[in-house]
Amino acid sequence: MGRSKSSLTTPSVISDFKEITKMGLALSVVFSSLAGYLLGVETVDFKTLILLALGGYFMVGASNAYNQIIEKDLDALMNRTKNRPIPAGRMSVTTAFIIATVFTLLGIIILYTINKQTAMFGAISIFLYTCVYTPLKTKTPLAVFVGAIPGAIPFMLGWVAATDDFGIEPGTLFALQFFWQFPHFWSIGWFLYEDYKRGGFFMLPTGKQDKGTAVQTIMYCIWTLIVSIIPVFGFTGTLKLSVVAAILVGLLGLGMVYYAFRLFKIMTEKAAKQLMLASVSYITLIQIVYVIDKFIR
Structure with a gap:
């Protein structure tokens, strides 16, 4: 009996660790930063690539752990989150805080070894996510x-991380992923509306699953589409896009716009879920297209 008990606890420790740092989300963030690195670099340095992946993972993991400490009482109210390690009582706040703090320090130190600006932006993202975004979610x-x-x-x-320079190119990449966040967040806020309401979270722009929210979602999908094809016109410095790649990126953007219109038309949670899946596919695929286009152009 003793053996089966220990074999039960070990996987749950690992799965709790994955959950407190939101491993799936963290890996998608690492993917984005590696794509940005490959776009900016002239010759790929694998040491920097590994450092960026590790530093990025620690930063996101830290943000998520802090987030779950702050929201532990609200998480307990929502079906989606009540089984997270802290509200379910499998992990103490102290343990989570130690993980978050160690991850913050490791993340900033690792990014600092790449260059100072990378560490600074990493630190800003943890601060905004933890100290501004998280408290505002219920307000x-x-x-x-x-x-x-x-x-x-x-x-x-x-x-x-690749260039040690902040200019029009990373600004464009930032704008692209910034506008994309809105249809992504709002589609999640739409199909989890009732659950979010239990925790007192107001994620939709009008506060309701209505036409107003759907129209704003369409607008941000269009902004995302426009920003994603801007590099083809040649005024984003060294960030360039071939005509073929721009057409591909444009078509992917139209796919997301289509699902946003569909949400506007039928206003169902299923349509919102489809838009969310379309948004995740979109951001992953355009990052792949951008990187491939750079290396074959």
Whole structure:
């Protein structure tokens, strides 16, 4: 009996660790920053690539752990989050705080070894996510606007890690991922509306699953589409896009716009879920297109 008990606890310790740092989300953020790095670099340095992946993971993991400490009482109210390690009582706040603090320090130190600007942007993203976005979530839908800033930093961070320079190129990458956050967040806020309401979170721009929210979602999808094809016109410095890649990126953007219109038309949670999946596919695919286009152009 003793053996089966220990074999039960070990996987749960690992899964709790994955959950407190939100491993899936953290890996998607690392993917964005690596894409930004590959876009900015002239010759790929694998040591920097590994440092960026590790530093990025620690930064996101820290933000998520702090977030779950702050929201532990609200998480307990929502079906989506009540089984997280802290509200479910499997992890103490102290343990989570130690993980978050160690991750913050490791993240900033590792990013600092790449260059100072990378560490600075990493630190800003943790601060905004933890100290501004998280407390605002229960107060105002504007929280999504604040949350979109740290959410948009990774793509840009990769470029800064590669070049130690902040200019029009990382600015464009930031704008692209910034505008994208809105349809992504709002589609999640739409299909989890009732659950979010239990925790007192107001994620939708009008506070309701209505036409107003759907129209704003469409607008931000269009902004995202416009920003994503801007590099083809040649005024984003060394960030360039071939005509073929721009057409591909444009078509992917139209796909997301289509799902946003569909949400406006039928206003269902299923349509919101489809838009969320479309938004995740979109950001991943355009980052891949951007990187491939750079290396084959």
